[in-house]
Amino acid sequence: MHLYLHIPFCHQACHYCDFHFSTRLAGKQAMVKAIQLEIALQNNYLAGQTLETIYFGGGTPSVLSSLELAVILQTIRSHFNVEPNAEITLEANPEDLTPAYLASIQSLGINRLSIGIQSFQDDNLAFLNRNHSAQQAMQAIRDAQAIGLTNISIDLIYGLPNNSLADLEHDILQAVQTGVNHISAYSLTVEPKTVFGHQKKQGTFSEVSETHMATCFENTHVLLEKHGFEAYETSNFAKNGHFSRHNTSYWNQENYLGIGPAAHSFNQVSRQWNVANNATYVKQITQGIIPAEVEILSPADQLNELMLTKFRTKAGVSLDRLAAKFAAANSPFPEKELDRWVKEGLAEQVDGHIRLIGDGKLIADKLASDLFVLDAGR
Numbered sequence: 001m002h003l004y005l006h007i008p009f010c011h012q013a014c015h016y017c018d019f020h021f022s023t024r025l026a027g028k029q030a031m032v033k034a035i036q037l038e039i040a041l042q043n044n045y046l047a048g049q050t051l052e053t054i055y056f057g058g059g060t061p062s063v064l065s066s067l068e069l070a071v072i073l074q075t076i077r078s079h080f081n082v083e084p085n086a087e088i089t090l091e092a093n094p095e096d097l098t099p100a101y102l103a104s105i106q107s108l109g110i111n112r113l114s115i116g117i118q119s120f121q122d123d124n125l126a127f128l129n130r131n132h133s134a135q136q137a138m139q140a141i142r143d144a145q146a147i148g149l150t151n152i153s154i155d156l157i158y159g160l161p162n163n164s165l166a167d168l169e170h171d172i173l174q175a176v177q178t179g180v181n182h183i184s185a186y187s188l189t190v191e192p193k194t195v196f197g198h199q200k201k202q203g204t205f206s207e208v209s210e211t212h213m214a215t216c217f218e219n220t221h222v223l224l225e226k227h228g229f230e231a232y233e234t235s236n237f238a239k240n241g242h243f244s245r246h247n248t249s250y251w252n253q254e255n256y257l258g259i260g261p262a263a264h265s266f267n268q269v270s271r272q273w274n275v276a277n278n279a280t281y282v283k284q285i286t287q288g289i290i291p292a293e294v295e296i297l298s299p300a301d302q303l304n305e306l307m308l309t310k311f312r313t314k315a316g317v318s319l320d321r322l323a324a325k326f327a328a329a330n331s332p333f334p335e336k337e338l339d340r341w342v343k344e345g346l347a348e349q350v351d352g353h354i355r356l357i358g359d360g361k362l363i364a365d366k367l368a369s370d371l372f373v374l375d376a377g378r
Helices: 025-041 066-079 099-107 122-127 134-146 165-177 195-202 210-226 245-251 278-286 299-310 319-328 335-343 364-370
Strands: 002-007 051-058 082-092 112-118 152-158 182-187 229-233 236-239 256-259 264-266 270-274 292-296 347-350 353-356
Touching (some): 002 025, 025 066, 025 256, 025 278, 051 066, 051 245, 066 082, 066 099, 082 245, 099 134, 134 152, 152 210, 165 182, 165 210, 182 210, 210 229, 229 245, 245 299, 319 353, 335 347
Parallel strands (some): 002 256, 082 112, 112 152, 152 182
Antiparallel strands (some): 256 264, 264 270
16 A cells, blocks of 8 residues: 655745645645644555555645654554555655755655756756756755665656757756666646646747657657666656656556545545645545545546556556456457557567557557547446
């Protein structure tokens, strides 16, 4: 079992995040208390299973003090069994990771960092409205490594307007030279309710072309693989097998419980998600109500989710498992479509699995959705 905590606080209105999560810190104490209460209320979700991973995501969990993190972790341990070697990750902004803060969170058992660096170029950071500099990013990594917090992932964003392929290569090589063992590289995505979304609507923001974005994607994979990083998922790269145990659980469709506003939970047969509004979340949790919507997953839903997640991974999906899911959804197995993928060089069959290769990895979501089965009962 895996536990995800959504901490809905950001330092700034991130251009690539929904405004809703760019909140002030005034309600931090109330939010921490509500998260503690929800942990207790969700005590029986996936009852009896041991927590293998705990992930503080967001938002920006690193705005929480080490004392606040300690209180949350203590609450988790009082309501759930936690594996002795559980992976405990904290998402963080570089400017929060002072030597004192790093030492304090390490003492709590946090053993993995996911640092939102985005770029090692100050002009890119200014464009993204980040509060840190490239120098601060490098220093945060060095400080963490100096005290033995070496299981580090860093996030990079590519496809920014006016960025060249040389700019992308600079960021990737800087990331490699830091010695981190995990890198997540994402294309810039413009959502409607963001600064960039509003600018795009007004005609003052121009996204890069699909061709350029595809080239960025391909170059990222080539460069990172050249330096020993394995692309074990479309946007995630690990060195020496340092895969994110937590994120891998999502792609493998393992059970997880989400705590906090907008957090999602999954237990094979259903999916639920909490209300996103902070005030509503706190109010209802305080009243002993879990403010979540629940969706029972039909066989068709389960099949579609399997394809959407597993086709993004290097391992791909077991053909036997895929056939069983199609049968459960009362739908014919798409043998001709899969054979066409192989003939066109989009996929390959290896050891009883089908996995995407080459240009197939570029359009993983589209290929998966092309095979989606409609639920006849809806």
